[in-house]
Amino acid sequence: xxxxxxxxxxxxxxxxxxxxxxxxxxxxxxxxxxxxxxxxxxxxxxxxxxxxxxxxxxxxxxxxxxxxxxxxxxxxxxxxxxxxxxxxxxxxxxxxxxxxxxxxxxxxxxxxxxxxxxxxxxxxxxxxxxxxxxxxxxxxxxxxxxxxxxxxxxxxxxxxxxxxxxxxxxxxxxxxxxxxxxxxxxxxxxxxxxxxxxxxxxxxxxxxxxxxxxxxxxxxxxxxxxxxxxxxxxx
Ligand SMILES: Nc1ncnc2c1ncn2[C@@H]1O[C@H](COP(=O)(O)OP(=O)(O)OP(=O)(O)O)[C@@H](O)[C@H]1O
Numbered sequence: 001x002x003x004x005x006x007x008x009x010x011x012x013x014x015x016x017x018x019x020x021x022x023x024x025x026x027x028x029x030x031x032x033x034x035x036x037x038x039x040x041x042x043x044x045x046x047x048x049x050x051x052x053x054x055x056x057x058x059x060x061x062x063x064x065x066x067x068x069x070x071x072x073x074x075x076x077x078x079x080x081x082x083x084x085x086x087x088x089x090x091x092x093x094x095x096x097x098x099x100x101x102x103x104x105x106x107x108x109x110x111x112x113x114x115x116x117x118x119x120x121x122x123x124x125x126x127x128x129x130x131x132x133x134x135x136x137x138x139x140x141x142x143x144x145x146x147x148x149x150x151x152x153x154x155x156x157x158x159x160x161x162x163x164x165x166x167x168x169x170x171x172x173x174x175x176x177x178x179x180x181x182x183x184x185x186x187x188x189x190x191x192x193x194x195x196x197x198x199x200x201x202x203x204x205x206x207x208x209x210x211x212x213x214x215x216x217x218x219x220x221x222x223x224x225x226x227x228x229x230x231x232x233x234x235x
Pocket of ligand 1 (some may be wrong): 021024025032049050052053054055056057058059
């Protein structure tokens, strides 16, 4: 069992309680999320599924402490994030959450290895960070391209660099937005298997996707269907 799982087994990696998000779209106030509640324990791989525009990205941004809800509570690894100021929220985000964005947000001019190390830069990159980065690069089959610029990597390699970067700070919660959108079947299946392994390490993994190759993959613990701003009760 990993140290994460052993640390505090009773604390949920993620707890979302009655989250509401209203947005002014330039014409009117719209309710994007209308009372979303769910929990994630360490070891779980959970999918958020819903049609385009159903609020998946908005929910992920709130869960990942990048956006505040209009009302409701979010706890990450026992810490309440919803009412914090951005500075404190950013600190929790950095310590507790790994995020893989839909467009990955790699820095093309940096090497794969330096992209993985980016989250360590604010505290200063230490030897232990480099050791962890090299272990992650190896785990995801990236050792041979570690010193190549991100711009020269293949789509699958870029995806795995983004995943390694999201794990560098040993987060309790990993959040991914459409991680397989542009990948062929073999690479999509590989990513799904890697996410399952990451969950088994003792993290909670939350993935927004419509991709059946991920949703139907072994290791998925639950599928949350988002519709009308709510999570539909599971049948
Ligand atoms: N900052 C914003 N200002 C105005 N409207 C917004 C804003 N953010 C999101 N929306 C709207 O909220 C709705 C939900 O958006 P969101 O991106 O969360 O959906 P999604 O389920 O992730 O969609 P997709 O699958 O297409 O990525 C959309 O109608 C979007 O246009």
